[in-house]
Amino acid sequence: MNANDSIQIDALQKPYFVWFEENWVHDDVLHHHNKGQLVYVESGFQYITIEERIYLLPQNHAVWIPPNAIHKTNSHSEKIKLMIMFADCDKKDAFYNDVNVFSVPPVLREMIKYAERWSKLMTKDPDETVFLKALFNELPHFVKLSLKLHLCLPKDKRLDKAIEYIHHHYRNEIKIDDLGGTASLSARTLERIFKKETGLTISKYQQMLRIIKSLELLSSDTLTVSEIAYEVGYRSVQAYTRSFGSVMHCRPTDFIKKMK
Incomplete structure (x- = not known):
């Protein structure tokens, strides 16, 4: 509708x-x-x-x-x-x-x-x-303390395959050379165009994607914080908590309390 x-x-x-x-x-x-x-x-x-x-x-x-x-x-x-x-x-x-x-x-x-x-x-x-x-x-x-919970969609079509790859493999370690091969671009050219189009480095984009996906899981209230950390690609709860805090300015457990 x-x-x-x-x-x-x-x-x-x-x-x-x-x-x-x-x-x-x-x-x-x-x-x-x-x-x-x-x-x-x-x-x-x-x-x-x-x-x-x-x-x-x-x-x-x-x-x-x-x-x-x-x-x-x-x-x-x-x-x-x-x-x-x-x-x-x-x-x-x-x-x-x-x-x-x-x-x-x-x-x-x-x-x-x-x-x-x-x-x-x-x-x-x-x-x-x-x-x-x-x-x-x-x-x-x-909204004075509004959050930047967004990802830019690049207009440059050369990034289409790279973006698709990141969205499908954000849980895993992503190597720039492999990503450049997917996009048929050199690593240096890929990084330059990516930052220009999205405003983020590739690693920051992957971090934002992981945190956004984790927020979706936190909102659904079906998994524990530990399970969510591993689900979105972090190797430890501590690493996830640090990454979450740098984006959201609070801990995952604090975010859950705010939703209730």
Whole structure:
């Protein structure tokens, strides 16, 4: 179900619109809205592509999507609860022009849940307007410590085979020479183009991919931290914890507590 198809968001004559679904299913279609969009994952996890970057939304995380940003939803967990809120934005505030992925603090979480009472309301409601105006006015303060949970999709087609290889073998040690052979590029050329296109070195890209995959597993709550560490390619829990901390600025066990 694509929000653009079933409900014409930009045609609504109201500044805000709330949309909650118990088991949200999207078409994998690129689209955009004139309104900005806040997507909150109450349970499960969701991948979203925004302006050629893939973002992961674990449980109790949200993403702010700027107005007119081209995006689509990707694979997600079998059962997912999403709350999506659209808002007219003050284009003068720089915050609303950037993508932000962040852990939702308890106060904002309760505000989002309270807003469910206006889900799919097509007409203006004064109470809804006042409440959501307050929510969106405070949004920049809630995301000051936003996380960079994304990977860039390279535009250079020479990297297609290398990216595919990394995504299939991220659990294993990846040698630059072997990866260069896969892409028919020298190791030096591959590293240069890769950093230019993704903003990351190959080793950092692999690290981000491992951590993002581990967040998916942590959100599903089916494996222990130790099992997840080995599942995504780390040889010890200590190595995984250090790597996780460098990206997420917390321990895996702290992340699990935040989700509950």
